[in-house]
Amino acid sequence: MKLIFAIINDEDSPRLISEINRAGQRVTKLNSTGGFLRAGNTTLMIVVENDLLDTLLGIIRKYAKSRKAVVNSSVTPSVLGGTFMPLPVEVQIGGATVFVVNVEHFEKI
Amino acid sequence: MKLIFAIINDEDSPRLISEINRAGQRVTKLNSTGGFLRAGNTTLMIVVENDLLDTLLGIIRKYAKSRKAVVNSSVTPSVLGGTFMPLPVEVQIGGATVFVVNVEHFEKI
Amino acid sequence: MKLIFAIINDEDSPRLISEINRAGQRVTKLNSTGGFLRAGNTTLMIVVENDLLDTLLGIIRKYAKSRKAVVNSSVTPSVLGGTFMPLPVEVQIGGATVFVVNVEHFEKI
Numbered sequence: 243m244k245l246i247f248a249i250i251n252d253e254d255s256p257r258l259i260s261e262i263n264r265a266g267q268r269v270t271k272l273n274s275t276g277g278f279l280r281a282g283n284t285t286l287m288i289v290v291e292n293d294l295l296d297t298l299l300g301i302i303r304k305y306a307k308s309r310k311a312v313v314n315s316s317v318t319p320s321v322l323g324g325t326f327m328p329l330p331v332e333v334q335i336g337g338a339t340v341f342v343v344n345v346e347h348f349e350k351i
Numbered sequence: 352m353k354l355i356f357a358i359i360n361d362e363d364s365p366r367l368i369s370e371i372n373r374a375g376q377r378v379t380k381l382n383s384t385g386g387f388l389r390a391g392n393t394t395l396m397i398v399v400e401n402d403l404l405d406t407l408l409g410i411i412r413k414y415a416k417s418r419k420a421v422v423n424s425s426v427t428p429s430v431l432g433g434t435f436m437p438l439p440v441e442v443q444i445g446g447a448t449v450f451v452v453n454v455e456h457f458e459k460i
Numbered sequence: 461m462k463l464i465f466a467i468i469n470d471e472d473s474p475r476l477i478s479e480i481n482r483a484g485q486r487v488t489k490l491n492s493t494g495g496f497l498r499a500g501n502t503t504l505m506i507v508v509e510n511d512l513l514d515t516l517l518g519i520i521r522k523y524a525k526s527r528k529a530v531v532n533s534s535v536t537p538s539v540l541g542g543t544f545m546p547l548p549v550e551v552q553i554g555g556a557t558v559f560v561v562n563v564e565h566f567e568k569i
């Protein structure tokens with residue numbers, strides 16, 4: 243069996259967890275913090291049979307992929323006298339850091 | 352050395368931790384969440400010498416085993432005019448999901 | 461690649477994390493609890509290339525080493541009529557429990 247760790251953004255967590263469960267697979271969530279941005283993120287732990295590893299990696303790739311999103315940043319150019327003008331800005335969201343370790347023994351008690 | 356992960360119910364955690372400590376073994380607790388029930392649970396991390404692995408698995412089996420318990424569910428059958436009548440109901444509590452990975456290097460600083 | 465777990469004191473965490481980042485390395489922080497003292501501590505997870513393992517262990521040894529510190533304990537010897545007299549007391553602080561597991565697969569999504 244293999245233990246998958248997936249460090250993902252908090253926003254991707256609910257959808258990804260329910261897709262993992264829909265595939266009949268169990269998953270445990272740990273709250274974590276990124277060292278660099280000091281912002282909260284999510285670490286998932288998934289123990290799978292060897293032959294299901296690629297399926298689970300596929301689900302994570304599909305629902306946590308890093309993608310572009312357009313958000314309205316609150317820019318108030320002084321030339322407009324300070325009126326609020328939502329300015330669409332393209333940012334990078336999502337993404338996951340995934341690592342897999344070997345499980346030597348597994349049991350349900 | 353081996354690293355044991357044990358995902359247990361919150362109620363079993365204090366007793367199990369003190370039994371692990373009584374056996375002279377150290378343990379670290381992480382707060383976690385079950386993906387399916389979205390309820391809080393506990394993930395224990397225990398690094399042990401190889402020859403103590405079975406002893407620790409034995410302690411986890413003894414103090415976190417899944418068992419039946421009788422709880423009073425608050426049923427108020429309408430036929431009694433709504434008076435509270437505790438109705439004993441049998442539920443499944445406890446249980447643990449345990450997995451072990453190999454530790455290549457261990458040091459105390 | 462290798463996955464390093466380092467269980468450290470909360471006070472050492474900010475400095476150690478920024479030194480790990482300064483070395484160009486990523487790190488994820490989990491809040492944890494010691495089983496014996498039931499006090500909060502910090503568990504760091506660091507996935508590194510094999511040839512950087514010793515560098516990271518060196519950084520952890522340098523910034524989380526167990527050391528003596530002098531703290532003023534609030535002792536009010538009755539003989540002085542209860543006036544507050546800070547009494548320097550030497551205590552042991554810091555320290556880390558570090559363990560390394562092998563990573564079979566790593567990917568950024």
Ligand SMILES: Nc1ncnc2c1ncn2[C@@H]1O[C@@H]2COP(=O)(O)O[C@H]3[C@@H](O)[C@H](n4cnc5c(N)ncnc54)O[C@@H]3COP(=O)(O)O[C@H]2[C@H]1O
Nearest residue numbers: 249276277278279280339481484485486487488505506507
């Ligand atoms: N090898 C590894 N071991 C353990 N945990 C790992 C890891 N690689 C990534 N992570 C975890 O995943 C989060 C996102 O990493 P990512 O590389 O996508 O995105 C990173 C990266 O683009 C940048 N970054 C992080 N550390 C950096 C460094 N030392 N130098 C330059 N950029 C860094 O800042 C973003 C957020 O980093 P943050 O630390 O807040 O949050 C990180 C960290 O919690």
Ligand SMILES: Nc1ncnc2c1ncn2[C@@H]1O[C@@H]2COP(=O)(O)O[C@H]3[C@@H](O)[C@H](n4cnc5c(N)ncnc54)O[C@@H]3COP(=O)(O)O[C@H]2[C@H]1O
Nearest residue numbers: 263266267268269270287288289358385386387388389448
């Ligand atoms: N292979 C694995 N990898 C990572 N973590 C694992 C795991 N197996 C179990 N866990 C962890 O242990 C908790 C209890 O699992 P258990 O299988 O006893 O009890 C489970 C199981 O009876 C059921 N369940 C969970 N996922 C299911 C699914 N996809 N389909 C059907 N039943 C599911 O709901 C109970 C609670 O699940 P929940 O996810 O809230 O909480 C899970 C999860 O946090």
Ligand SMILES: Nc1ncnc2c1ncn2[C@@H]1O[C@@H]2COP(=O)(O)O[C@H]3[C@@H](O)[C@H](n4cnc5c(N)ncnc54)O[C@@H]3COP(=O)(O)O[C@H]2[C@H]1O
Nearest residue numbers: 372375376377378379396397398467494495496497498557
């Ligand atoms: N093999 C292992 N597996 C998993 N986690 C490990 C571990 N070794 C250490 N830890 C983690 O590191 C913390 C500090 O351990 P340390 O051995 O420096 O310092 C320990 C040790 O000096 C003492 N201690 C812990 N358990 C003991 C026991 N069963 N018998 C005697 N002394 C114990 O109390 C201090 C605080 O322990 P606490 O449990 O609160 O907190 C522990 C625990 O969270």
